[in-house]
Amino acid sequence: MHIDFSRISAGDGEALADFLAGEEWPYHAGRQDRETVLRFAAEGRYDDGETRTFWVLANGERAGLVKLQDLADDTPMFDLRVRQAWRGRGLGAAAVAWLTGYLFTELPDVLRIEGTTRQDNHAMRAVFRKSGYAKEAHYREAWPAPDGTRHDAVGYAILRRDWLSGTVTPPGWDDEPKVPLT
Template structure:
């Protein structure tokens, strides 16, 4: 399967609106995005500009997904990843995380780490993070509301530039709470 990554351009606003409103996104803030809302996001510069970039994920010429990079002027940018329902479960997410990590660390020398967050129950995205060398660094209880009103736990992952360069992962120190055993 040949995967390519094509830069989003403001001229793609209508395609982006159709992409976002034409599928459901169960592990995002809203399962459904309206076309008008997507157009507003483009107009606000969320997908193109000095601090934000987006890339279409294409498979055999079809737009299968979208990567959105945010806070690129910061030493710790974030990203959002959306894979269309018909393409989920094929490894596109993991491949996209590997690609975007290389893109950011190669093109932005001041970036020290890259972060991403997902719902705890999004097993596919959690596998994609691990495939890209990301380490779980945060667990936020009841922090992610879903469209049905339920609260889900959110988990945060990051990769360090030094780990990416060396091909290793540095685990987070989860047992650093002073006096935790003294309860």
């Protein structure tokens, strides 16, 4: 399978709306409203000074979408979506490897990259680990689902120095002061 990445263009509003509104995204906010996507695309919310969005092309087909956010900050974040028909084929890992290299190469002021997923999104959590990202946060009941249930959210990040050296530096989880409760 050949995987490539192509930055969206100003004329991609309809394609973005079809892509985002055309499927359920079980670990996102559900199906997106087509008119909202069209409005956001027309307003430039998918590609501006803070955001860049790329198609994930698998054998020439639009199989996924990578949205890079907070690009003026030294810690950007990303949103990754892979179409149902393409899940489980390695696109997520390829996309995270690509976006990590892209951000650290294209934006020299980026020190770290963050991503968050639902606790029960085991595939994405495996992609984070495989890609050299360290678990840094666990937010209890922080991710509301469309049906009203709340899920834990888990945050991962990679440091530029870890990416350069091919290592993973875990956070110091045992840093709580030993103070007696009163």
